[in-house]
Amino acid sequence: MVGNASRAAIISDRSATGLSAEVIAELVAEVGPLRHERHRARLTSRPRKRAIGAGAKHKLVFVDRLLATLVHLRHATTHDVPVCWFGMDRSTITRAVGEVRPLLAERGCTTAPGVRLRTLAEVIDHLGAGGKTGIIDGTEIRVRRPAAGRRDRGKFISGKTRQNAVKTMVVTDADGRMQFGSPTRPGSCADITHARQLGPANLLADGPAVEILADAGYQGLGAQTGGRMVTPPHRKFTKDAPDWYEEMYRRQRTAHSSRRIRVEHGIAHLKNWRALARRLGRREHISDTVQAVAGLLSHQQTADLAMAQQR
Template structure:
């Protein structure tokens, strides 16, 4: 399916040849042409619906077809958003590339990004997980283990005198950042990425605020692997959250140190998959270091997670079909 064929003939912004290059080269957007075509078919009607609702809500009514025409059609708006998320390209550069004003690019990304964030993580064709409760039910139904970890993304420091300025400082890295909790399955497939929180929030506190303890206690029996930052959740969830073992002795004998090291290494080997999942997220430059508004970080995180999981599912389906 060629999604650039949906663009009317009278619209010439990037040009059909340039648009075809953007869509066909996965290095530009991080997504295959098939996935982009599915995004156009799914998100396009939602964007048009919101746009029409916004027009109809205005006190002054215009006749159908009246008013200024879009110089940037939806396909180009989607492509601009994907390039921005994948490579962190500034709005000025995208405006020059697409031949429109910078404010048009800013408005386009602001409209498309929340639609991408609301899609959730794709685990199969037409099957998505949007909440932590759905993820726990999915793992329990399949008898799978999950892996959680927190990741931090550097952001600009709030202005001097701003309220709660210090809450963005990470206790670990001593830098201004926001934090998100990532959950994958035992194979490292992305299942959930939480909204962003100021980095001063501890990992275990963030997990509790998201309701992980309640979902595990009320839902199916699921094993969740975690690092030492989540120690204490095991006792609250009946052992369903598994963290590295504690050191029992201050000056341990040699035989105990060998057992302790072996157990920690075994746990780390099982948990390493979530680190790979986070690394794939950070390959999208918008999450390597965020230079924009902190208020957009939650949408950016969840939009990238949804796009990455969609591409992973599509790639896995292609390999299984070969």
């Protein structure tokens, strides 16, 4: 078990976990009891019953389990690094990360103290209620190539980068603060196909009046949403375009890009967590990783904003 001095050093150094000490304390108070309840429920659901307090004792306390998970997500370190820090077997660290990561993914994105957004419908309702503009974009995460002989080996190859990847859809507000990170799809899935599967077109058509900015990969959804999803203008002339049209077309696209650039900043902050820069682990856990990191990033952004407003 890591000593109190070493634990305090990890918590106080924001570069180690990507989170401030205050946010880590809130995570411990929120996720710790939930993890304990699920652990007890899993034990009591087994056919073989044990007396309360019987069985092996966990030497790695929850705070250390959380810190090991945060360091793994922030720096994409192998589990051997926390093994050296915490003095545990590799299997213990692997089990700790596997327990904590889904709990972090279920938290959703924090947009204000006490306000959590867990689904795309909640994000659209939240943006509409506040009269805010949302920005949507897709991003790819490189993953390991599936084993030879698998039938679905080719579906992870991205048509854009020609590399094995998965795709996630990110929603931010007009300031680039994280609002939602979607479950992943194989890299061969187009942005507009992924959006149609998640259903923002139906939510926007039937929901509140809200403006969502998107790039050219989502062209076509604007007509389906009554103009609520705004994409760059279609090109009217394929050749021999008048000079006045070229200038107008360039100004319109530049103005649109200037409004939606903040989502690129949000994605950059997301991929500062190196577990999303390139995924070296199992692809089955990548959706939990995306949603866990999105929730942690939004929580820290909200805490930083509240601190800046108090000054």
